[in-house]
Amino acid sequence: MKDVFAVSAPPHLKQKISVESVMWQVVLALMPALLMGIFFFGFQSLLLTLYSVLAAVLTEAIIQKFRKVPITIKDGSAVVTGILVAFNINVASPWWLPVAGSVFAIAIGKQVFGGLGFNIFNPALLGRAFLVASWPTLTTAGWTRTTPLWNSFKSSINGLQNLPNNVPEVITSATPLSVVKALRDTTQISRDMAETVMNNVASFPTIREIFWGNIGGVIGEVSALALLIGAAYLAWKHIIEWRIPVSYIGTVFVLIYIFGGINGLFSASLLLPVFHIFSGGLILGAFFMATDMVTSPVTKKGRLIFGIGCGILTVVIRLVGGYPEGVSYSILLMNIAVPLIDKYTVPKIFGEVKA
Amino acid sequence: MGLRTFPGGVHPHDEKHYSKDSAIEELPLPKKVVIPISQHIGAPSQPIVKKGDEVKTGQIISEANGFVSIPMHASITGKVTKIGKFYHPNGSMAQAIEITGNGEDDWIELSEEKEIDSLTADEIKSRIAEAGICGMGGAGFPTHVKLSPPKDKFIDTVILNGVECEPYLTADYRLMLERSKDIIQGLKLLMKTVSAKQGIIGIEANKPDAIEIFEKLLKNENNLKAIPLKLKYPQGAEKQLIYATTKRSVPNKGGLPMDVNVVVQNVGTTIAVLEAVKYRKPLIDRIITVSGRIVKNPKNIKARIGTYFSDLLEFAGGTTEEIGKVISGGPMMGFAISTLETPMAKTSSGLLLFDQKLAQKEAERICLRCGRCVDICPMNLVPSLIAHNVKHEDWEMAEKYGVMDCMKCGSCAYVCPSHIKLIQWIDIGKIKVSAQKK
Ligand code: SF4
Ligand code: SF4
Numbered sequence: 084m085k086d087v088f089a090v091s092a093p094p095h096l097k098q099k100i101s102v103e104s105v106m107w108q109v110v111l112a113l114m115p116a117l118l119m120g121i122f123f124f125g126f127q128s129l130l131l132t133l134y135s136v137l138a139a140v141l142t143e144a145i146i147q148k149f150r151k152v153p154i155t156i157k158d159g160s161a162v163v164t165g166i167l168v169a170f171n172i173n174v175a176s177p178w179w180l181p182v183a184g185s186v187f188a189i190a191i192g193k194q195v196f197g198g199l200g201f202n203i204f205n206p207a208l209l210g211r212a213f214l215v216a217s218w219p220t221l222t223t224a225g226w227t228r229t230t231p232l233w234n235s236f237k238s239s240i241n242g243l244q245n246l247p248n249n250v251p252e253v254i255t256s257a258t259p260l261s262v263v264k265a266l267r268d269t270t271q272i273s274r275d276m277a278e279t280v281m282n283n284v285a286s287f288p289t290i291r292e293i294f295w296g297n298i299g300g301v302i303g304e305v306s307a308l309a310l311l312i313g314a315a316y317l318a319w320k321h322i323i324e325w326r327i328p329v330s331y332i333g334t335v336f337v338l339i340y341i342f343g344g345i346n347g348l349f350s351a352s353l354l355l356p357v358f359h360i361f362s363g364g365l366i367l368g369a370f371f372m373a374t375d376m377v378t379s380p381v382t383k384k385g386r387l388i389f390g391i392g393c394g395i396l397t398v399v400i401r402l403v404g405g406y407p408e409g410v411s412y413s414i415l416l417m418n419i420a421v422p423l424i425d426k427y428t429v430p431k432i433f434g435e436v437k438a
Numbered sequence: 439m440g441l442r443t444f445p446g447g448v449h450p451h452d453e454k455h456y457s458k459d460s461a462i463e464e465l466p467l468p469k470k471v472v473i474p475i476s477q478h479i480g481a482p483s484q485p486i487v488k489k490g491d492e493v494k495t496g497q498i499i500s501e502a503n504g505f506v507s508i509p510m511h512a513s514i515t516g517k518v519t520k521i522g523k524f525y526h527p528n529g530s531m532a533q534a535i536e537i538t539g540n541g542e543d544d545w546i547e548l549s550e551e552k553e554i555d556s557l558t559a560d561e562i563k564s565r566i567a568e569a570g571i572c573g574m575g576g577a578g579f580p581t582h583v584k585l586s587p588p589k590d591k592f593i594d595t596v597i598l599n600g601v602e603c604e605p606y607l608t609a610d611y612r613l614m615l616e617r618s619k620d621i622i623q624g625l626k627l628l629m630k631t632v633s634a635k636q637g638i639i640g641i642e643a644n645k646p647d648a649i650e651i652f653e654k655l656l657k658n659e660n661n662l663k664a665i666p667l668k669l670k671y672p673q674g675a676e677k678q679l680i681y682a683t684t685k686r687s688v689p690n691k692g693g694l695p696m697d698v699n700v701v702v703q704n705v706g707t708t709i710a711v712l713e714a715v716k717y718r719k720p721l722i723d724r725i726i727t728v729s730g731r732i733v734k735n736p737k738n739i740k741a742r743i744g745t746y747f748s749d750l751l752e753f754a755g756g757t758t759e760e761i762g763k764v765i766s767g768g769p770m771m772g773f774a775i776s777t778l779e780t781p782m783a784k785t786s787s788g789l790l791l792f793d794q795k796l797a798q799k800e801a802e803r804i805c806l807r808c809g810r811c812v813d814i815c816p817m818n819l820v821p822s823l824i825a826h827n828v829k830h831e832d833w834e835m836a837e838k839y840g841v842m843d844c845m846k847c848g849s850c851a852y853v854c855p856s857h858i859k860l861i862q863w864i865d866i867g868k869i870k871v872s873a874q875k876k
Contacts, residue, residue: 088764090529090774091799092862094848095765095792096450096605100810100855102803200804200856324813376808381822383812425823426835432843433445433817434677434687 102199105322105376106159112313112322113166113371119306124174128302131172135181136165142189152198160199164188167207170303170367171411172214180218184210204418205375208411259284259293260363261407263355267345278345285358293361307361314370326386327379327393328369332360334394342402365397368410378418385421385428392417441643443668444678446816448849450671450770452644453605457729457736462612464740465753467543471513471744472524472781473499474534478572479579480506485535491518496546496720498570499535508570508580512537513722513742515544525780527747527766529773534781537744548717559631562715569714570784571721575599575610575674575704576767578785581711584703585631587696593632594699597683598625598708600641600648601667601674604768607788609725610705612738614641614648617709618655624708625662627715632701637662639705640683643669671770672847676702678816690817690843706787726782728754730791732761741782747789748778762797765790770848803856811850811860817843821850825863833871841867 120128143161147154156162168184188210196202262284266277294307303310317323336356343359344350359365373379373393380389393413400409476482483500493499493512500510516539526532551557557565567582587593598621602610614621625637639656641649643666652664665683667673676695677688679702686698695702703711706724713719722743729736734755741750747764751757765772766780768788782789811821819840827836844864851860 086761086778087776088761088774089797089799090776091763092851092859092865093772093774093846094770094852094861095763095772095774095790095796096769096852097800097857098448098450098853100853101800101857102806102855105806105808105855198804200806321810321813322808324809376806379807379809381807381809381812382820383809386809425820429838430812430818430820432690432819432840433681434690434693436689436691436693 102158106163108320108322109163110159112317115309115312116303119309120302123305128174131181132169134178135169135185136162138182138185139165139189142186146194164206168210171211171301173301184214187213200377202377204415205372205378208372208415211411264407274345282352285355290358290361304364304367307366310366323374327374327390330387330390331369331373331393334391335397338398363408364410368414373414380421380424382425382428382430385424388424389417441666441668442682443670444681444816446814447670448814448852450605454608457727457738458608460737462725462738462740467514468745468749470538471742472534472536473510473744474526474532474783475500477783478508483510485521487518489518494544494546496722506580506583508572510570511720511722513744514539515542516540527780527783527786529775548719551716554716562631565715566711569720571710572784573704574706576785576787581707584701591696593634593701596628596634596637597702598639599674599679599702599704600639603671603674604770606729606790607727607768609727609738609787611645613705618651620709620712621705624712638683639664640667640679642667642673675845675847721784726786727788732757732759732793733791734758743784744781747780750789757791759793761791762794763792800857802858805858806856810853814849814853819844821860824867825860828863828867833874836867837871841871
């Protein structure tokens with residue numbers, strides 16, 4: 084009897100890569116930021132993250148069991164969602180806040196659509212949006228506690244001490260980004276005064292502090308540097324690609340430079356866009372959420388359009404919208420447009436001739 | 439890294455170390471050969487022998503059927519013992535002629551032509567056609583057709599494909615080392631046939647010794663040159679090779695190299711051409727790499743067309759472990775075959791044996807839309823969306839994303855984390871879309 088061997092379609096070689104390896108590498112890439120979160124905000128950050136991850140994984144397992152589909156919690160995608168939800172949360176939050184966010188993210192953001200690959204929105208962002216809508220005070224109050232960190236932030240900004248008394252009121256209890264936002268909107272002080280303060284906030288020392296991770300915000304956004312290290316790793320491993328983050332951040336830079344100043348077009352210093360890039364959720368959003376494979380375009384041109392769209396929306400929200408921060412809503416809004424973007428950005432085929 | 443290349447592509451490990459240092463060895467005459475009547479692109483040939491006929495080595499046994507077709511020749515001396523369905527190295531069952539040898543190697547008369555320089559282009563082409571030569575790199579397009587552009591097209595460049603970008607394969611590499619002068623002579627012959635002004639040999643950077651040999655030999659030839667190319671798969675795909683060496687882009691939608699004034703030939707084919715023109719020797723043998731981690735003595739074997747893979751494997755010492763998968767051709771584009779009782783054809787560049795572990799298949803998962811396949815597709819297609827639209831039977835969108843322009847290089851499936859059988863979906867798409875057009 085002749086041996087009969089199994090046949091299959093080519094190729095017969097396969098790169099060593101799987102859904103699991105992709106997801107767990109994203110988890111790994113988020114670790115530097117988590118470590119920085121623990122370093123600056125304490126052990127509580129780790130606990131909140133663990134609750135969040137646990138909630139995400141359990142929700143996924145339970146729903147999959149219920150739907151009678153294979154349980155895929157080992158693929159790491161729920162872990163990623165759990166971490167990202169926690170990263171969007173203030174360390175002063177109660178333990179159930181990330182849990183609620185993760186349950187919502189997995190149940191409504193992912194499983195309702197049919198699970199990984201079918202979801203339209205980035206689940207973690209949807210979870211966050213849910214928390215903001217349901218418990219606005221808990222989530223948007225920002226960095227309310229007067230901690231040593233905040234104090235050091237204040238004193239690191241030259242000239243804040245010498246301002247009229249009413250100014251600090253405008254800017255206390257806030258993240259640097261909401262300070263800038265408040266300065267744009269305030270009528271309590273003169274425009275010139277506001278501009279001086281803004282330039283002081285968006286100054287090199289602040290940016291440096293934000294970059295390293297010395298300033299308030301939510302757990303995962305504390306250190307731009309830590310996030311960038313993780314992002315560099317993912318880019319090196321070809322898990323994320325440059326187009327979305329670069330076009331996103333580039334758009335924010337240009338638009339803030341043009342429109343970000345208080346006294347008309349181009350009145351901002353060049354440091355203001357830099358400050359905007361490193362403050363708030365932009366780095367986390369641009370490198371880890373906008374690049375979410377499932378919910379971003381697959382065509383190369385589509386990714387550029389997607390990034391630019393996120394950038395425009397972010398700037399619009401930050402400058403004229405009601406929130407100091409606009410990253411998550413921008414990405415969620417652009418998520419909706421993805422099928423359309425893919426449809427209208429069919430790439431030019433190698434050697435393409437006009438029909 | 440200033441080496442020339444093409445956009446996109448992947449970097450599988452080249453795995454050539456198994457067989458690259460073993461010089462070409464000739465397989466003793468096999469007892470039996472099976473010669474498929476279709477080993478090429480175009481109309482299958484038509485058998486002109488019947489069961490019981492005695493045939494000599496090199497005797498024509500199956501005639502070309504039209505211009506885009508090639509004849510087949512007996513590769514050993516003996517008796518036709520069966521004409522019928524046999525396994526084909528592309529994995530299917532196909533019509534073939536079985537010859538049982540009588541132990542002799544009694545050739546038809548070959549004529550040594552001293553003066554090949556005086557032959558006209560048409561004479562050269564008809565000798566190539568008579569010898570039954572097709573592209574030996576894998577595609578199998580009849581060579582004389584490639585060399586006959588329509589009147590309104592002219593050829594200025596002949597490119598020899600010495601890239602051999604498929605992992606494991608080293609047959610062309612050995613030819614380049616062992617028969618470099620013949621290759622150059624063949625190149626000149628091809629250039630003369632199509633009146634080309636320049637000749638290029640494209641060689642991937644992982645074969646520095648071959649590059650060196652040709653650079654040395656071509657030092658004083660001002661219209662011939664060897665171009666080292668970056669190590670990247672599929673560097674040897676025709677359009678990618680043309681782009682890398684000449685920066686010309688072959689138009690899509692069925693465009694051919696001749697549309698950018700180029701003819702590409704594989705180095706093995708070039709030697710077959712030379713022998714056909716010089717000695718009127720039909721294409722009845724070729725070099726095939728037998729390799730894989732579990733092969734005892736990986737080899738580059740000169741073997742008669744129609745030799746069973748089992749004979750080749752035996753010559754290479756068999757395997758050290760249980761076989762998991764048998765591949766005819768290269769690992770990226772070759773065919774998995776179910777039995778070693780399959781004959782090699784004119785296009786058989788390799789016989790690879792994989793262990794059980796390498797043969798394991800991962801289940802297809804849902805597309806992550808990660809875009810990795812899009813990023814590397816050398817044709818700049820959107821493989822994930824082709825597969826998606828084929829699954830949803832949206833043929834129009836599948837075509838928009840490029841299903842008909844896919845060359846099935848397999849790079850997309852190679853990088854896919856979800857193990858999506860992109861080539862399988864693309865195959866279905868190609869069939870459906872072309873059916874719709876009719
Ligand atoms: S779509 Fe076709 S041409 Fe593109 S990588 Fe896949 S197999 Fe190669
Ligand atoms: S590589 Fe696979 S998972 Fe990623 S987009 Fe392509 S088909 Fe989908």
